[in-house]
Amino acid sequence: MAEDPYKILGVAKEASAEDIxxxxxxxxxxxxxxxxxxxxxxxxxxxxxxxxxxxxxxxxKRARYDHGEIDESGAEKAPPxxxxxxxxxxxxxxxxxxxxxxxxxxxAGFGGEExxxxxxxxxxxxxxxxxxxxxxxxxxxxxxxxxxxAINGGAKRLxxxxxxxxxxxxPAGTEDGDTxxxxxxxxxxxxxxxxxDALIEIKVMPHKFYKRDGQDIRFELPVSVQEAVxxxxxxxxxxxxxxxxxxxxxxxxxVExxxxxxxxxxxxxxxxxxxxxxxxxxxxxxxxxxEEFLREWKPETAFDPRREMEGDSKx
Amino acid sequence: MITxxxxxxxxxxxxxxxxxxxxxxAWVRPDGDPGHYLFREIDVARIRLIxxxxxxxEIEEPALPTVLSLLDQLYDLRRRLRGxxxxxxxxxxxxxxxxxxxxxxxxLS
Numbered sequence: 001m002a003e004d005p006y007k008i009l010g011v012a013k014e015a016s017a018e019d020i021x022x023x024x025x026x027x028x029x030x031x032x033x034x035x036x037x038x039x040x041x042x043x044x045x046x047x048x049x050x051x052x053x054x055x056x057x058x059x060x061k062r063a064r065y066d067h068g069e070i071d072e073s074g075a076e077k078a079p080p081x082x083x084x085x086x087x088x089x090x091x092x093x094x095x096x097x098x099x100x101x102x103x104x105x106x107x108a109g110f111g112g113e114e115x116x117x118x119x120x121x122x123x124x125x126x127x128x129x130x131x132x133x134x135x136x137x138x139x140x141x142x143x144x145x146x147x148x149x150a151i152n153g154g155a156k157r158l159x160x161x162x163x164x165x166x167x168x169x170x171p172a173g174t175e176d177g178d179t180x181x182x183x184x185x186x187x188x189x190x191x192x193x194x195x196x197d198a199l200i201e202i203k204v205m206p207h208k209f210y211k212r213d214g215q216d217i218r219f220e221l222p223v224s225v226q227e228a229v230x231x232x233x234x235x236x237x238x239x240x241x242x243x244x245x246x247x248x249x250x251x252x253x254x255v256e257x258x259x260x261x262x263x264x265x266x267x268x269x270x271x272x273x274x275x276x277x278x279x280x281x282x283x284x285x286x287x288x289x290x291e292e293f294l295r296e297w298k299p300e301t302a303f304d305p306r307r308e309m310e311g312d313s314k315x
Numbered sequence: 316m317i318t319x320x321x322x323x324x325x326x327x328x329x330x331x332x333x334x335x336x337x338x339x340x341a342w343v344r345p346d347g348d349p350g351h352y353l354f355r356e357i358d359v360a361r362i363r364l365i366x367x368x369x370x371x372x373e374i375e376e377p378a379l380p381t382v383l384s385l386l387d388q389l390y391d392l393r394r395r396l397r398g399x400x401x402x403x404x405x406x407x408x409x410x411x412x413x414x415x416x417x418x419x420x421x422x423l424s
Contacts (some may be wrong), residue, residue: 080363083361092394
């Protein structure tokens with residue numbers, strides 16, 4: 001027998017002992033071999049029903065089956081290996097505390113990762129006598145930054161495990177993975193040694209529509225059919241605020257316009273990047289007039305938008 | 316690695332919406348994308364762990380992130396200790412290892 005005994009008896013997993021007894025009686029009567037002489041299928045069914053009842057009518061067996069300790073035939077199942085077996089071995093890296101996403105010690109929290117190198121340098125320094133001045137260890141943190149804060153610069157507050165608060169200034173143009181160093185904000189030194197530094201890795205969160213590409217920023221700008229065909233002035237949201245942009249008549253979906261210097265602002269020797277605006281024509285709500293116009297409209301030049309796809313697919 | 320379908324066969328009583336929520340919260344991190352997840356053995360064991368925490372230890376979901384994060388830290392540490400142990404075995408002369416064990420009271424196993 002390999003089927004779910006609850007299914008065989010046609011009862012819910014939460015069924016009471018009484019429900020099970022009733023269901024069994026009903027089915028047993030129906031399939032009883034004496035009532036179905038020579039009916040092989042009924043005999044099999046009767047066996048299955050009896051076995052299912054035997055398992056489910058025994059409170060202890062039923063509980064063990066529900067917990068997956070025994071299978072449908074009542075045979076012991078090998079208990080699955082516990083989580084620890086995997087977590088302590090190499091596979092456990094998958095759920096490593098410091099590699100976790102937001103809320104698990106990764107971004108937005110702090111993955112105060114202390115590796116053995118750090119532990120040992122402390123141990124060996126302790127051995128070395130203890131009166132020597134020693135610099136404190138560097139502390140590592142991960143901080144999540146909004147996309148626009150990373151582009152334009154911003155400030156973010158980081159609360160350390162010991163309750164200390166660090167106000168972290170995120171410089172304009174910060175890239176995902178950049179590490180900021182706050183001097184002297186790491187572990188205190190010993191015997192008047194200098195404190196270590198706080199190393200803060202910035203994790204830049206993705207933006208709803210902007211995508212960063214080096215110093216440039218790209219995004220898609222929805223435009224109406226009129227704007228695309230007739231051209232016109234539209235307002236473009238740039239990371240530094242809205243600017244007006246002129247769309248040339250006959251601009252199609254996919255046309256990319258460049259707003260020079262409107263990408264990531266200049267920092268030090270790096271010049272400001274550009275903002276690439278890719279047009280996406282949106283038809284929007286259609287009214288009767290538009291339908292009528294299109295029905296009547298005979299283009300001067302025949303146009304097949306799928307011409308380039310020809311021969312690239314079957315059929 | 317197994318698919319979601321195989322997972323439901325493997326784990327008795329697992330609810331689809333629970334699993335989806337746990338993956339959404341990154342408590343479980345399978346390979347692949349929504350709709351095509353692949354679960355490794357450790358993922359299956361972790362799902363069992365979460366179910367046990369909830370059902371047998373009656374830990375409510377709001378408390379789970381804390382419990383899981385503590386467990387993850389603990390296992391991280393134990394994994395590193397194992398790594399340390401292996402490194403010691405490879406690099407440290409037997410005599411010093413013995414002295415280490417003595418000093419630790421045989422606790423480094």
